[in-house]
Amino acid sequence: MTAPTPAVPWRALAAHPATVERYEAKVYRGPGPTSCHWWLGAISDSGHGKLRAGSRPAGTSRVVSAHVLGYAIHHGAAALQASAIVRHRCDEASCQNPEHWLIGDRLQNILDFQARRGLTGHPLADLRGAAGRAVAVRDAILAAAPGTEAEAIAAALAAGHPTGDRQDTLW
Numbered sequence: 001m002t003a004p005t006p007a008v009p010w011r012a013l014a015a016h017p018a019t020v021e022r023y024e025a026k027v028y029r030g031p032g033p034t035s036c037h038w039w040l041g042a043i044s045d046s047g048h049g050k051l052r053a054g055s056r057p058a059g060t061s062r063v064v065s066a067h068v069l070g071y072a073i074h075h076g077a078a079a080l081q082a083s084a085i086v087r088h089r090c091d092e093a094s095c096q097n098p099e100h101w102l103i104g105d106r107l108q109n110i111l112d113f114q115a116r117r118g119l120t121g122h123p124l125a126d127l128r129g130a131a132g133r134a135v136a137v138r139d140a141i142l143a144a145a146p147g148t149e150a151e152a153i154a155a156a157l158a159a160g161h162p163t164g165d166r167q168d169t170l171w
């Protein structure tokens, strides 16, 4: 039997200046084809941003999902109960725009995925999967010449829909 995972101290992490600084340094808020704010750090298999948060001396050091930490930083930790998850209205797993997040549960996420993955040009229909898509956007931003980020992001997003189908952003 495995012991239950201890609750992540979101409140303490969101109040830790070095953690907030590390988080903010990895968020791209420049111009783009959508209003999403893209994660420039490590990306998980599910396409979510990851970073090390907290401090070892305080006993709070751990790797966390970037958007959940971002939610705690921007909206407070009160809503982050054990069974709650932070969902993306925009369906871009690596997005860090606080206005694109909402609290929900896993079942809602599964139902959304089933409902939207067949939509033409939708983020969830990307042939690379969520992680491949997030990595492509991140790498495109990091490689783009200054001033060309928006075009680089648009191209990286479009590459996941090789038939040329696309859907205008809902935002």
Ligand SMILES: [Zn+2]
Binding pocket: 035, 036, 037, 088, 090, 091, 092, 095, 096, 097, 100
């Ligand atoms: Zn977004």
